Amino acid sequence: MPQRLQALLSAGGDVDYTDEDGWTALHYAAMVGSPQGDLNLWTRGPGCFPLSLAANSGKQATVAMLALETGIRLDQVDAHNRTALHKAALRGHSSCVRSLIDAGADANACDSLNNAGYALSMAIESGSLATVEAMLCAPRIIIHYMDRYDRTPLHQASAHKGDIYCKIVAALLKAGSHVNATDGDGDAALHNAVSYSTESTVATFLAAPDVDLFLKNEAGMTVLDVAVRGMDLGVLKLILKKCKRFGKESVHGETALGGATTGLWVEGCEALGEAGAPLRVSHLDKVSAQREDFLKDSRPDLRLVKTRGEMGLKYDQMVHYLESQVTERSNPKMPC
Template sequence: MSFKKETPLANAVFWAARKGNLALLQLLLNSGRVDADCRDRHDTTALMVASYSGHYNCVRELIMHGADINYQRKTGSTALFLASQQGHHDVVKLLFEFGASTEFHTKDGGTALTVASQYGHSKVVDTLLKTGANVHDRLNDGATPLFLAAQEGHVTVVRQLLSSGAKVNQAREDGTTPLWMAAQMGHSQVVKVLLLRGADRDADRQDGSTALFKAALKGHNDVIEELLKFSPSLGLLKNGSSALHAAVMGGNLQTVLLLLMADADPSLPNQDNQLPVDLTKSERILKALRPKCVNVESC
C-alpha cells in the first residue's frame, strides 16, 4: 500500500494514520488545511490506512471529520475490506456503526467476507455475517468464502460459513470444490467437517481428479483416513487413473498401504494399460503391491 502524497501535510496525515499518532492526526485535521479524504495516486485514503493498521481512535477521528467510509481505491478495496483482511474486529464494528457496506467488490471479486474467511478471522466473519454479508459471495474465478477458508485450513470459519448457509459443494470455475482443495492442502479437520456436512466425496474437477486421488498423490494420510470413512471411489476416475495409481506415483508407502487395506485393486490398469506396479521402482512399494498382483508379467 502506497502512502506517498503530493503535499507535506497530506504526507503527515497518512503517516499519522499509519502509525496511530492520534494527537498529530487531530492537529492536522483541525487545522483546516488538509482534507480528511486526501488520497494517494492509488486512491488510498487515510481512513483506509488507519483501518488496515488497526488504529481504532484514528479511524474514529477521520470518520468524525467526514471521511468517506465506503470510498474504494483503484483496486476496489474499502476501509472495511482492509480492516477485515487484517482481522481488526473493533475497527470493523466501528465502521459498521457509521454505515460501512459489505456489498463492495474488489477488481478480482473480493469482498470483506471473502478476505476475512481467507485469513481465518472468525470474529470478523461472525460480525460480517450478522450485518448482512453474503455468504455466497464469489471471486471472479468462482471461489466462495467457504472455498477460501477450506483452502487455508480455517476450521472454525468453515463451520461458521456452513452454519450460515454456505453451499458445501459450490465449486470454483474449474470444478474444484472446497473438499478437493482441503484434501489437496492436507487439511484433514476441514475435510472431516465438510464430509459430515454433506460434501460429495467423489466430486471431480475438470481434470477428472477427486479429493482422494489428490490426497493420495500428495501423501496426505490423515486426509485419506477421513475420506475412506465415506467410501469414496477406488476405481478408475475420469482422468483414467485410480487413487492407488496416484499413491504409487506419490511414492508414500503408508498411503499405498492405506488404500490396499481399503480394498483398492492393484490389478486394475489405468487408461494407458499400466498397473500400479508399473509406476514405481520402490522395492518397498512393489513388495506391498505384489502379493495381490494378478498380472504375472508385471509382477
C-alpha cells in the same frame, strides 16, 4: 478514540477530506480502530474502503463496529469485486469473518480475479481452520461450487500438505461436501490427496462412509493406481486396508500390481502381494523383457535413479523378488 483523530476533529478538520491516494481520516482511523465520516467512501489505495481496510488488517473490533453502522454497505467491492469478507478470509482473520457474517455479509459473493474467487476458497488458501469453520457456519453457504476446471473446495483443500489441511478436509466433509465429486480430469478429491497430501488426510477421506475407492479418472486410474504411481508406501497400505479389488486394469491395460512391477517398486509389490493381489509369471516376463531392453540400450531412461548402475540394481532386485514369489504360470492373457 485515537489521539491523532481526536486532535484532527478538535481542530475542525474535515473528516471526509481525501489525500492524493483518496484516503480520508476514516481510512487511517480504520487501521487503528475508530470509525468517523463517510463509511463507504471509495479510495484508490490498497484497502479500497474503511471496512475492507479493517477486515484486511484483522481489526475485529473496528470491523464489528463498522459492520453495524446504519448505511454501511457490507458487500461493497473493490476493482476486483472483492468484498471485506474476501479480504478477511484470505488473511485468515476468523474473528473478522464471523463479525461480517453475523452482520449479514454475502458469503457466496465471487470476485473477478481468481479462478474460484469465493471467500470459502480464500479461507482454505489461508490455511486457517478457524476461518474455514467460520465460513462454513454462514447461512446458505454454498460448498459445492466448482471452478473452471470443475474443482470443488474439497479438491482445493486435498491438494495441500500439513495437519491443518487434514482438519480442513474433515470440516468440509462434515459440512456435507461431496466426497466423490470429480473435476475436469475425472479426479475425485481423494485422487488429489493421494498424489499431493499426507497419510492423515488420506485416512480422513477413507473414513468417509460413502467414499468410492474404485472411481476411475479420465486416465482410467483408481486411487490405488495413483498410490502405486506415487510410490508412497504408507498411503498404499492405508488404501489396501479398505480396498480388496486388484484385478481391474486401467485404460492403459495395467493393474496396480502391474504398475508396481514395471515401476520397479519392490516394497509396493510386497504390500500388494500381502494384501492378496495375485502375482503372475506374466509380471516376471514383462519385467525381464524390460531389463533386457535396458541392458541393450546405450542411452536408457534414468529418471528413477541417478546412474545406470542403480537402475540395473533395481531391475535385479525386482526380478529376484518376482522369481521368489511366482511359482506357477498363469493365463498369459490376464492383465498385468
